[in-house]
Amino acid sequence: MTRILVTGASGNIGRMTLKHLLKRIPASDIVGLARDPDKAADLTAEGIEIRKGDYFDNEGLVRAFEGIDKVMLVSTHAFTDRNTQHENVINAAKQAGVKHVVYMPVIHNSDSGIKLPQVTDEDIFVEDKLKASGLTYTLMRHPPFLENIQGYVGGNPLEKGVFTPSGTGKAGYACRAELAEAHAVVLAEAGHENKSYSLYGDPAVSFSDIAQILSDISGKPVPFKEVSDQAYIANLVSTGMPEPAAGFVLTWVHCVNAGEWEGETGDLEKLLGRKPTTPAEFLRASYASLAHETHS
Numbered sequence: 001m002t003r004i005l006v007t008g009a010s011g012n013i014g015r016m017t018l019k020h021l022l023k024r025i026p027a028s029d030i031v032g033l034a035r036d037p038d039k040a041a042d043l044t045a046e047g048i049e050i051r052k053g054d055y056f057d058n059e060g061l062v063r064a065f066e067g068i069d070k071v072m073l074v075s076t077h078a079f080t081d082r083n084t085q086h087e088n089v090i091n092a093a094k095q096a097g098v099k100h101v102v103y104m105p106v107i108h109n110s111d112s113g114i115k116l117p118q119v120t121d122e123d124i125f126v127e128d129k130l131k132a133s134g135l136t137y138t139l140m141r142h143p144p145f146l147e148n149i150q151g152y153v154g155g156n157p158l159e160k161g162v163f164t165p166s167g168t169g170k171a172g173y174a175c176r177a178e179l180a181e182a183h184a185v186v187l188a189e190a191g192h193e194n195k196s197y198s199l200y201g202d203p204a205v206s207f208s209d210i211a212q213i214l215s216d217i218s219g220k221p222v223p224f225k226e227v228s229d230q231a232y233i234a235n236l237v238s239t240g241m242p243e244p245a246a247g248f249v250l251t252w253v254h255c256v257n258a259g260e261w262e263g264e265t266g267d268l269e270k271l272l273g274r275k276p277t278t279p280a281e282f283l284r285a286s287y288a289s290l291a292h293e294t295h296s
Contacts (some may be wrong), residue, residue: 008074010039014181055085061092078118167257174202
């Protein structure tokens with residue numbers, strides 16, 4: 001029997017990964033980790049044991065990992081001393097006798113020279129720590145989420161248009177649920193030891209492509225408007241986003257425009273055993289009600 005623990009059980013990716021694992025292996029083989037187990041009560045109700053643990057509490061992590069064979073390390077938030085937290089998980093896993101750690105860095109293109117603040121360097125730090133630890137590892141590299149497109153383009157693009165700084169780069173976005181499903185496949189199966197996957201969605205799209213997709217969905221022109229960085233941040237702030245967060249989003253948009261996530265590996269499709277959700281499919285579902293309102 002292999003026991004698998006997924007951290008971040010009360011968050012989006014962690015919870016989704018656990019739910020996908022439930023479709024593949026018995027609940028008795030699955031454990032979740034959460035700072036507040038009460039926030040994962042829905043998973044407890046499905047038979048998953050939820051253990052209390054905090055990335056900053058190394059001793060608590062060692063206790064939580066007792067009897068665990070594989071750990072899925074779900075990345076913590078940017079701007080929160082990620083290096084200390086992630087290194088604690090790796091060290092505790094080794095101390096507790098865990099055999100295999102699966103980690104989800106953001107895809108980074110070493111040739112581009114572009115880095116996301118509080119993301120890229122920290123992800124590389126974790127990858128290096130994992131490879132030096134002697135633990136078996138699997139790297140599940142993520143592209144940007146399809147769910148974040150609306151935020152990137154400045155709120156409600158059906159009303160305002162797509163507002164971004166200039167650039168023609170494309171990104172192979174993927175949705176959280178399918179990335180989590182790919183995690184579950186790797187956790188539940190053998191054969192993924194010491195491998196790295198880049199989980200691009202398909203096809204990659206630019207911001208002007210997104211404007212065209214939204215035009216097709218809504219049946220009315222959705223303009224693509226290139227704006228300055230300052231105007232872009234001001235627009236996000238006007239939607240209620242704090243200025244530091246708007247600046248962080250801007251760096252993701254710059255990376256998209258520079259082609260940081262234009263790659264194509266087929267890894268996500270292979271792991272899922274089917275084509276991943278396309279941007280057009282995702283946006284059509286997301287904006288179906290809005291598109292309906294524009295016709296009524």
